[in-house]
Amino acid sequence: MIQKRRLKLAAWVWLLAIGVVLALAIKSEPIVDSSIMSLLPISEYRPLAQEAIEQVSASFSKRLVILASADNKKKAQEAIHSLAQGLEALPEVSHVYWTLSESEMGEIQDELYPYRFFILDEATREHLINNRFDNIQAKALSSLYSPLGARVSLIDDPFGLFGTLNLNHQRTSGIQVSNGFLQVTDATLPTYMIAVTLAGDPFRPAIQQKVLGQVKERSKVLHELGVTLRMSGMLLHAEAGAKQANNEIMTIGLGSFLGIAVVMLWVFRQLTSLLLMIVPVLLGTVVATSVTLLVFGQVHLITLAFGVGLVGVSIDYALHFICVRQGLAADKVLGRILPGLLLGLFSSVMAYAAQSYAPFPGLQQMAVFSVVGLSASCLTVILWFPLLTSKVSPKAVEVIGKLESIRYNAFRLNASPLVIIVLIIICGLSIKTVIESVSIDDVRLLQTSPKTLLDQDRDVQRLLGGTSSAQFLLIKGATIEQCLQKEERLAPLLNGLIKEGLLEGYQALSGQLPSLNRQRENVELVKQLYARQIAPFFKILKIPEEKMNEANEVLTASQATLLTADAWLKLKGSGVWSGLIVGEDNHSAATIIRLTGSLSEASKLSLQKLSENEVGVDFVDQVQNISNVLVSYREEVTVLLMLAYLGVFLVLTGRYKRQVWRVVLPSLLASVITLALLVWLEQGLNLFHIMALILVLGIGLDMGVFLIETNGSAYTWLAVSLSTYTSLLAFGLLAFSDTPVLHHYGVTVLIGLVCVWLLTLGMCKQPAKEIDL
Amino acid sequence: MFRGVFLTMMLWSTLSAADISFEQLNAIAATPETLTGQFRQQKYLSELGATLDSSGVFSYRRNESIRWETLTPIQNVLTLTPNSIIGSQGEHEVLRLDAKSNPVIGVLSDVFFSVLTAKWGNLSAYFSLSGVSENGWAVELMPIDTTVMQLMEKVILKGDGLIRELTVYEKNGDTTTIYFENLIQ
Incomplete structure (x- = not known):
């Protein structure tokens, strides 16, 4: 009696705990993350490169670029104006960059004027190095006598060095200031830009709704006026991801739930049984989501979609309870099934925890989600089911009979040597197919965004001369000065690649801020120019x-102060470029050289070679890194899986002796056949196919072990069949997901579980007699 | 940079109060398909108190190109198209500016074209106009476009059927005056 009261108390405490966790999670403002970046492995890559990658991607993730195009300038400018004003008013936006007055631009340009003898335009420098002083004079004369001549001071800068520098500085970006607007120069129609910096994480639903909500609303109005908007930014991918998550939870989640509900109703012919099964699943999912949110601060789209699949597995506990409840009183059931329940929970928890072995934060989330979710629903069954089922007693009479009849009449695979030979041939052919197959370990596996969005992104980046956030050169040195000198040694090589057509372009800090070394060289060159050419020129x-003497004096006087990195960073105009410095402290510094356009295999190879020429230069290719990691984890998980089979085989042989094949072979054969079918269906294998086979192993083993342990009880056969069915619906329906990872996982589970059930049927012991209930 | 600019001619004649509009100018000033002639250019540099004199020949084809050849004191050919400005001396190209990558160049090129071909409609996008028509016409153009404002204070044009004189006042006190002579349509 006391024990009963204690159990009751524990049940209510558990319910209270669930409430508290849920409340805490809701308070923390849930975020659904769909970024590829957060799926990426925590890198074993050199830490500095990692820091660089993170810095590049962090600034990238808070940026939203909007381009407005129309057939006339005025329309496009008005659109930009109204859009920008609307966005500026939002608290979710920290900064909107859309206008630059001509005077501000002039100010920014004039900042470098005092350094005109230190920072030279590349062509000018080339002429000076080769003593082509007359060439510089010709240019100066041409612009001086031109009716469109430049404003120059013949005393301060007789050869117009600063004007030439400014012209070419301007040419390096895809944006020009025109009438105060930021005009995209390479667009066919008049096109202007707004660059928005978000005030917070682009994965926050509030930010997505407010910012994109407003833009999309305006976009409809603008579209009717003939203005087209194009956008690029993490925010868009985040929103698309969240939408996809919602859709898939609605369709796949609802689909699998309905499929399970209908069959359960049909099996047990009772609404109460169905409701009973929903309770632990529902609570398990709620607790799992809440805990994941509290632990990670967010839930990844893939975790969530995967979590929906938890439905199938956690329903097992309820199923076992209900099946056993058919022949026992409610308060006696627990005593009977508790050991099995805990064993089941333990083995599942171990299987899912193994996923956290893969260093993908996404998979680690899934592991936490699954472990917490399964434990919570198991606890719910243990604590609440004795109370909930004290008055009802579900029955599943008819189905047990039918299932038993199937099992009794099923074709035994060990019936004749011919069947065994056929099996061996199928197995051999499958292994051959798998060995000969190609593997697809591509970063696109992790891509969750729709193609239209990616295309638009690429379009915008192309117009802006955008650079990749995943591929760049990392320059390391003891000081910024060292980095700049290295960059300057690389520049001719990079220019060579551009000439060969292997590179579209690049952005380097040294292009804005020459090394002090280079600055001293430059001023010497200018001195030579003056010595040789100023007299004939005047x-x-x-x-x-x-x-002329005055001009010479100006040159002598301006030699004193070189442009240091610190001074440069204080300039207004340096803001745009300061992201090229990725790390600086007392002992070390690092800069990056951004690369424009998409890189071919040949370009990558030459960049790799080029980086090997200079100490402290790395070609960072995050895309390739990811693919490499996917390859190595696919191989490791494959080995792990084989070891698991071997271990299971050895352990179970001790217990089941010569019967062990009935337990191990179904999942092993199913896995091999599934892989072969996958090669045929999906043109290649990847990490996520192999990971799904862990589930196939788990469920196959469960079936075999439970059947052999209960001596082939009819209730066990019902329970394992139903749990295969629920897992099939829960995970297998993921095959219809648009998210590649989930799709691959789902297809594998779908084929694997069907095979495992059929093979178990063919390999289990024939029941003593066909029961007739 | 081409921030300070342009053509000049000192046209100190007083402009009378009789207003003239871009439309009226359209009626007076011809917009020939082609035009060739000579020019004399005086560039006054306020910093030095000196004037740079030059002269040469020019020719233009409407909407296509202007060839501006300085013969003295240096030999220099400037070729303007609506999209680019190319400067060359002998066989050497010394300057190449693209309007696409530099809108200021685009604006300058457009203004210069419009002035020479008397495309007043185009000019009205950049300037407000006041002036007289008396023995030909003389107009004062005040920039309204912010880009042009950065480049020049005002422009004064004088002509009869064709343009005869042009002066650009820059912000720093420099002026450029161009006299057009021996014009052949």
């Missing part, structure tokens, strides 16, 4: 000699 202009 003579052509018929300007008195004393003015």
Whole structure:
């Protein structure tokens, strides 16, 4: 009696605990993450490169770029104006960059004026190095006598070095200031840009709704006016991901739930049994989601979609309870099934925990989600089912009979040597297919965004001369100065690649801020220019000699202060480029060289070679890194799986002796055949196919072990068949997911579980007699 | 940079109060398909108190190109198209500017074209106009476009059937005056 009261108390405490966890999770504002980046392995890559990657991607993730195009400038400018004003008013947006007055631009340009003898345009420098001083003079004269001549001071900068530099600085970006607007220069129609910096994480639903909600609303109005908007930014992918998650939870989740519900109703002919089964599943999912949110601060789209699959597995506990309840009083059931329940929970928890072995944060979330979810539903069954089922007693009479009849009449695979030979041939052919197959370990596996969005992204990035956040050169040195010098040694090689057509372009810090070394060189070159050319130049202009002396004095006077990195960082105009410095402290510094356009295999190879020429230079290719990691984990998980089979075989042989094949062979054969079918269906295998085979192993073993342990009881056969069915619906329906990872997992489970059930049927012991209930 | 600019001619004649509009100018000033002639250019540099004199020949084809050849004191050919400005001396190209990558160049090119071909409609996008028509016409153009405002203070044009004189006042006090002579349509 006391024990009963204690149990009752524990049940209510458990319910209270669930309530508290749920409340805490809701308070923490749930975030659904769909970024590929957070799925990426925690890298074993050199830490500096990792820091660089993170810095590049962090600034990338909070940025939203909007381009507005129309057939006339005015329309496009008005669209930009109204959009920008709307966005500026939002608290979810921290900064909107859409206008730059000509005077501000002038200010930014003039910042470098004091350094005009230190920072030279590349072509000018080339002329000076090769003593082509007359060339510089010709250019200066041409612009001086041109009706469109430049504003120059013949005293401060007679050869117009600063003007030339400014022109070419401007040419390096895809954006020009026009009438105060940021015009995209390479677009066919008049196109202007807004760059939005978000105030928070792009995965926050509130930010997605407010910012994109407003833009999309305006976009409809603008579209009617003939203005087209194009956008690029993590926010869009985040929103698409969240939408997809919602859709898939609605369709796949609902589909699998309905499929399970209908069959359960049909099997048990009772609404109460169905409701009983929903309770632990529901609570398990709620607790799992809440705990994952609290532990990770967010739930990944893939975890969530995968979590829906938990439905299938956690329903097992309820199923076992209900099946046993048919022949026992409610308070006696627990005593009977508790050991089995805990054993089942333990083995499942171990299987899922193994997933966290893969260093993907996404998979680690899944492991936590599954372990917590399964434990919570198991606890719910243990604590609440004795109370809930004290008055009802479900019956599953008819189905047991039918299932038993199937099992009794099933074709035994060990019936004749011919069948065994056929099996061996099938097995051999499957292994051959798998060995000869190609593997597809591509970063696209992790891609969750729809193609249209990716295309639009690429389009915008192309127009803006956008650079990849995943592929760049990392330059390491003891100081920024060292990095800059290395960059300057690389520049001719990179320019060579551009000439060969292997590279579209690049952005380097040294292009904005030459090394102090280079600055000293430059000023020496300018001195030579003055010494050789200033007299003839002033003579052509018929300007008195004393003015020439003044010009010489200006040059001498401006030699004092070089442009240091610290001084440069204080300039207004450096803001755009400061992201090229990725790390600086007292002992080390690092910069990156951003690469424009998409890189071919040949380009990558030459960049790799080029980086090997210079100490402290790495070609960071995150795309390739990811693919490499996928390859190595596919191989490791494959080995792990084989070891698991071997271990299971050895352990179970001790217990089941010569019967062990009935337990191990179904899942082993099913896995091999599934892989072969996958090669045929999906043109290749990847990590996620192999991971799904862990589930096939788990469920196959469960079936075999339970059947042999209960001496082939009819209730056990019902329970394992139903649990295969629920897992099939829960995971197998993921095959219809648009998220590649889930799709691959789902297809594998779908085929694997069907095979495992059929093979178990053919390999289990024939029941003593066909029961007739 | 081409921030300070342009053509000049000192046209200190007083402009009378009789207003003239872009439309009226359209009626007076011809917009020939082609035009060739000579020019004299005086560039006054306020910093030095000196004037750079040059002269040469020019020719233009409407909407296509302007060839601006300086003969003295240096030999320099400037070729303007609506999309680019190319400067060359002898066989050497010394300057190449693309309007696409540099809108300022686009604006300058457009203004220069419009002035020479008397495309007043185009100019009205960049300037407000006041002026007189008396023995030909003389107009003062005040920039309204922010890009142009950065480049020049005002422009004064004088002509009869064709343009005869042009002066650009820059912000720093420099002026550029161009006299057009021996014009042949």
